[in-house]
Amino acid sequence: MSMKKLLWPLWILLTLLIGGYYSYVLFASEDKAALLIGEATHGHYQIELECDSCHTDAFGGTEVLQDACTSCHAAELEDAHDSHPKKKFTDPREAYRLEIIDARYCVSCHTEHQSEQTRAMGVTLPDDYCWHCHQEVGEERESHKDLAFDSCASAGCHNFHDNRALFEDFLVNNANQPWLLKQGEQLPSLDIRNAAKLYANKEVAIDPQQDAKHMANHPTETEHWQDTAHANAGISCTGCHSPNETAQQGDDDWISKPGIEVCASCHQAEFDGFSAGKHGMRLAAGAATAISPADVQSDLAFDQDNLHLQQGCNSCHQPHQYDTEFAATDACLTCHQDEHSLAFEASPHGQLWQQASAGDMPVEQAVSCASCHMPRVAKKKRGEQVVSVQHNQNYYLRPNEKMIRPVCMQCHSLEFSIDALADPDLIRTNFADKPGIHIKSIDWALKRAER
Known part of the structure; x- marks a missing residue:
């Protein structure tokens, strides 16, 4: 048998083995790390295995990724009065700048899975990115003439957003x-007491009979609870420990350790903030477990x-x-x-x-x-x-x-x-x-x- 004929079966076998391995990882294994094309940034490593958080469409391009970015960061940019919003670069008078940096898209400056070129705050451009659009400032302003070309974004000077x-x-x-x-x-x-009244979900199921029973069985917890905003708002034991639709069906429906979704049912603003931050983003992306200090990559x-x-x-x-x-x-x-x-x-x-x-x-x-x-x-x-x-x-x-x-x-x-x-x-x-x-x-x- 010639060498050429021998190689073909080997290539086919190797292809089947590789295809079989990645098919197993994709469809059967809980560990998807082998699918990563590179390390995620400091801001996103918690959700690097929740691929569909960003890649919502397997065949989507830049627009799909842009929607993923804004789904998490749009409110923050709005609050910051973003100094480089997308609409600035859809203005025909600024179109020439897109040849330098296409700043309509987050991924033009923040490319994930590129650890070898990722700098502070997930920026994957060289540190002189400001200079390429604003070099005339260094020429026209006396105070800026001796400044280094990569110092625009130094602390106390300019921020992109x-x-x-x-x-x-x-x-x-x-x-x-x-x-x-x-x-x-x-x-x-x-004013935590007033806030509790406003945040209180009036549809929370309260069962006074069950409450009285559980308060009698847990006098220490009840004593602590009496001085809380929950007590002031009328949220008692069954408000958190029983599902709304079955709150009055007895002890079998008692939740000994209510999950974070119970807190979110009343404290939506706080939950939204928590979910967007480093402490809660993992749960928000659908991960089975929350972040712990042992998992932190910093x-x-x-x-x-x-x-x-x-x-x-x-x-x-x-x-x-x-x-x-x-x-x-x-x-x-x-x-x-x-x-x-x-x-x-x-x-x-x-x-x-x-x-x-x-x-x-x-x-x-x-x-x-x-x-x-x-x-x-x-x-x-x-x-x-x-x-x-x-x-x-x-x-x-x-x-x-x-x-x-x-x-x-x-x-x-x-x-x-x-x-x-x-x-x-x-x-x-x-x-x-x-x-x-x-x-x-x-x-x-x-x-x-x-x-």
């Missing part, structure tokens, strides 16, 4: 302020004794107690043990929090982990102003200048906020001192305004 705190008019209008403003003067008050340090803890509502909120102090700081430090987190207690912010915990100052004037990473948001709901907590902890995190207006400027000047967030050493020590870096954005804006 969110420039709310960096526009020139805003810089000028908020210049020359004292570094520390009156503490808590702008913080919205969180250089963050975690408490080695709590690596197994899965993230859900009860991770921070005890089911029968209302303890925002635990949720605002202690719950975070249960898992997070990086340098920034460990420095909180000794920092000025941490000292304020300790004073508030001791009753020596109002909680509204203190600063917890949640004050910065899950700030309060005031919105209209059913005709009433409701202050809720943004449970998407990434919302104001990257780039960190997104924190300037909703978080830092509640207590600090714009100049201090910009400088502080640009100082990596200060961030590591949890803002234990004043910034050691000065960003000249406000200085340049004032000079241009004078001219």
Whole structure:
């Protein structure tokens, strides 16, 4: 038999083996990792095996991927008053820029599964991407002539999507302020009892007879529950522990550990925020288990004794107690043990929090982990102003200048906020001192305004 005739059966056998393996992975195996074409980014690795989260159509192209991006990130871009929206690049006057970067599509700058070229915030372009469209700025502005061509997006200067705190008019209008403003003067008050009434799902099945029985059997839980917003809103045992349609059929329908969907039935805004953030996105994508510190793919340090803890509502909120102090700081430090987190207690912010915990100052004037990473948001709901907590902890995190207006400027000047967030050493020590870096954005804006 000639070598050529021998190779054909080998090629056919090899093809069948490879095809059979991938068919097994695709249709029978629970582990789909072999189908990945490359590592997912820091923002998406949690859902890298939930392929249909992004690839909703197996034969879809750029438009399908764009719809997947906006299904998760559209609200954030709208809130940020996106400085490079798609409509800007459908304007014929800007069409020539599409030859440089087709900024109508997220994947033009954020290409997944390309770890070898992925930079901060999932950007897969070289760091000089701003310069290619805006090189005339470096030539026309005296203040920008000596700047490096890849420094446009440096901290305190420009962000591609969110420039709310960096526009020139805003810089000028908020210049020359004292570094520390009156503490808590702008913080919205969180009226948890009123919020509970507004959020309460009136269709929750309540069975007074069953409630009385279970309260008698669980006196400790009942005592804790009586001081909660749930009690104030009339949400008792069966409101969470029994399915609505069978709530009055007896103990057989009792749910000992209600799932996160029970919380979502009343707390939709908080659930939406949680689902969009790192703590909840895995569950939102349909994964069987929630994220735990052991699953995190980053250089963050975690408490080695709590690596197994899965993230859900009860991770921070005890089911029968209302303890925002635990949720605002202690719950975070249960898992997070990086340098920034460990420095909180000794920092000025941490000292304020300790004073508030001791009753020596109002909680509204203190600063917890949640004050910065899950700030309060005031919105209209059913005709009433409701202050809720943004449970998407990434919302104001990257780039960190997104924190300037909703978080830092509640207590600090714009100049201090910009400088502080640009100082990596200060961030590591949890803002234990004043910034050691000065960003000249406000200085340049004032000079241009004078001219």
